[in-house]
Amino acid sequence: MLPLEYRKQGVSIGDVGAINDQGGFEYFFNILLPAHHPCNQAGGVPDGFTPLSVNLRKEEGSTSPGTHITNPEWDTCRTRLGYHEAEMGNELHAALRTGKIPAEVGYGFRFDFKSSEGAILILPEEYISEDNLNEDDFDNYAAANAISWYTHINNVLGRRLGGNSLLLVTGVDKTSAWGVASFVHAEKGTVNMSMVPNSHTQSKYWFCSVSCATARSGPSRNNLKTDEPTDEPLDQCVFVRGVRVSVSPAILKNSSRMSVKTDSLRELSTGDILSRSRFIPCQGNRARNPELPRPQENGGKRDPGRSVLPEIETTVTTDRIPLKSLPYHPLAIINEHLLDKHPTADVVLSHDNCWFSLIENGENSLPNDVELLRRVRDKYDAVLSNGAAMCKILGVFLLTWMDTNTQVPDANFLNI
Template identity: 35%
Template sequence: MDDSFSESEIYCNQLMRRRRGFPLYVPSPPENLPIEYQKHGVAIGDVGSITPEGIFDFYFNIYLPADHPINDNDVPENFYPLIPYASKSLTSLVYDPGDSVSTSSVFPGGDFVFTCAAPQGAVLALPHGAHLKKLKNLEVERQYVAAHAESWYKHINGTGGRGLQNGSLYLVTGCEKAYSWGMASFYSTRDEFQLKFSRTPKANSSNRYRWRGVQGCRDPSQHKNYDPYPINDAPLNQTTFIHGLSISLGVGIWGKLFGTKVGIREIVESRLGGGDGYGNMSRTPGSSFFSWSLGLLGGGGFTGKSYAGENGNVVLSGFPPVVKVWLSVTFVAPVLRRPFIDISSCGDNQ
C-alpha cells in the first residue's frame, strides 16, 4: 500500500492481519437507521455490506420478523425469520480495559504510548476494554443463507438499487464491541515516531482519552477517537470488529439476475498485504477495496463444502491463513452447468 490509499483502506488492511475479525473504520451505528438499531449497533444476524468509508451498511436482520422496527418491512420477497440461536451457542469473551490491537510495526508501551515504524501500520486502543460474542456453530445459518442468497441480492440490488458487486454481501455471525476507542493509521517514510493516547484531565471530562502529540515528535498518522461522558451511561454500540460469511452467487445465477459481464483479475501474493503491496495489484473495475479484500479473506477459489441452493450448488469456503496465488477468471457468457453460491467465512478461521 502507499499514501494514495484512504485512511479507512490503510487501517482495515493493516488490522486484518491480526485475525481478530474484520475491522470497521466507523464503529458507530449510522444515524439514519432506526433508533432501536442505534442503541445496539451491529448484531449477529445482520445482513449488509461494507462501504468504502469502512461503515457496515445494514439491510436487515435474519432473526427478526419483517415488521420489527429494525427491519421496518424492508426485507426480500418471501422473507421469513430464522429461529433465534440459544445463548449457549455463543462464544463470549471480555477484553480487559487498556487492551490494544496493532500491527507488528507498532510497539505498545505504557499508558497507550505507541512506537511506530515505517512504512505503514495501524492501532486500535480500547481504554475500557471490549466484548466479543460469536456463534460457535454456523451450520443452520449456512443452510439458511444458501436457500435465500439469490433473493437477497435481487432485493438489495433491484429494489434497493445498491449496485453491490458479487461477493460483497455479508452475514454477521459475531461482533466485538467497545464503550470507547482510539484509532490511528499511518503511511510514513520516517523510520520511527511515537503516538500517544492518554487521559486529558479537564472539568467534567472524567479523564477522557484523546490522541496527543509527543513532544519533539512529528505525528504523520491519521487518528480519531470516541470516549463518551459519562462512560457508565454509554450504550455498548461501538462495533470494532465483525465476523461473518461472505456470500457470492455463481456466474450463472448472477448472470441471470444482473447480466453476464464480470471482471478478470490475477492476484499474486505471498501473504495478505505483503509482497509488493496492493499498489501493484489489479482490482476488478467498480469493486471496492473492502469487497476485494474480503473476497481474498473469504477464500474464493478454494475448496469447501457444497450445499444445495435454490438454483444450484452452494460452496462454503473457509478462511485461508496464507494466500499465494489466486487466479479468478470469469466469462462474458456463463458456461457453468451447475451454478453455485459461494459463502465464505470472513474475519476468523471458521
C-alpha cells in the same frame, strides 16, 4: 438513517450487510429478527422473508479496559502517563475516582513506535466478543436465501452490489470507546502519540498529541447520549466476522434486472437533462396511447395544459447497470475463484476463519492473490460424503452440493 433500535446496539450477529467504500458496514436487515421488528423496517426484508428460527448459541468473551492491538507488536512501547503529564479538570478527576474512567486507563497512555509503518487500535474501556456457534444453521439459511437477498438489495434498495459483496455477520467485537491510528513511510523512531480522557472534546478519549501519524477517536458524544446519562452502551463495533455470501454472475444478472420510467425531454430543463446524463445501456419499449394526439397534431402546437408524459410511456429495462466497486477482501478473491472452478454452483459461502488459516506464522501482510489461491489449492482436498462433495482442510469443509433432505430451492452452493 438507521433505525434507533439498531443504532443502540450496533452491528450484531445475524446482520446482513456489505462493506462500503469507507470500510464501514452497511446494514440491510437481520435474519434472526421478524420482518416487523424496528431493526428490519428501514430497508424492509426480501419477499417471502421468514426469520431463522434457531436457539442461538454464542461464545462470549471480554477484555479488560486499556487494551491495545498493534502491528507490528514488537516495535511498540506503551507508557502510562502520570498526573503531571495530563491536563484533567475536576470532572475527570471525579470520573477517575468513581470509576467512570477505568483505573487501567488513568491519565492516559503514550505510544512510541520504532517501525516506519504500522497501525494501532486502542480500547480504553471494556470490550466484548461474541461468536455464533450455530454454523450449519446459518450456512443452510444463507444458501437457501442468498439469491432473494441480492434481488431485494439490488432491485428494491437499488444498491448495485456485485455478486460477491454480502456478509452475514457471525461474530463481533464491540466496545463503547476507541482510538485508531496508522502511519506509513515514516522515519524510524519518530512516530509517537498520546491518548487521554477529556471532558471537552468531541469524544470521551482523544489524541492530545500525534507525531508522524494519522489518528482519530470515537464515538462522538452525540452518539453516546442515552436515557441514562451514565449508560454507555457497547455499540461500537471494532471487529466483525462472518460468512461471505456470493452468487454466480448468471444468477446475479437474472436477479438484478431493473425497469424504470423515463421522463420526456420536452418536460425537462437543460439543467435537469445534464444532471441525468449518466449513460446506462438499456433496451426501451415505447407505447403510445392511440387515443391521445401526437405532439405535432393540433396544427403543430401543443396544448400548454397537456403534459407530454401521458402521451408517451417509455419503460427502460436493463441488466447492465455498472456494479459498485468492491473493497478488497481475501474471501472475495477466494469466492470468485471457487465460482470460476465450479460453474454449476449458484451460491458460494466462505467463512472468515478460512482465510485466517491461510496466513502463515510471522507474516505481517496478506499474500498476493496468486499466492493466496495457491494456498487454497494446496490445503484443500475434495472428498464425497453423504451425498455432498466436500473439500476438507484443517477441519473445515467445502460443500458443493447438499443432500436431498436439505431445503435449498434451485441452488447449488459451495461452503468453506
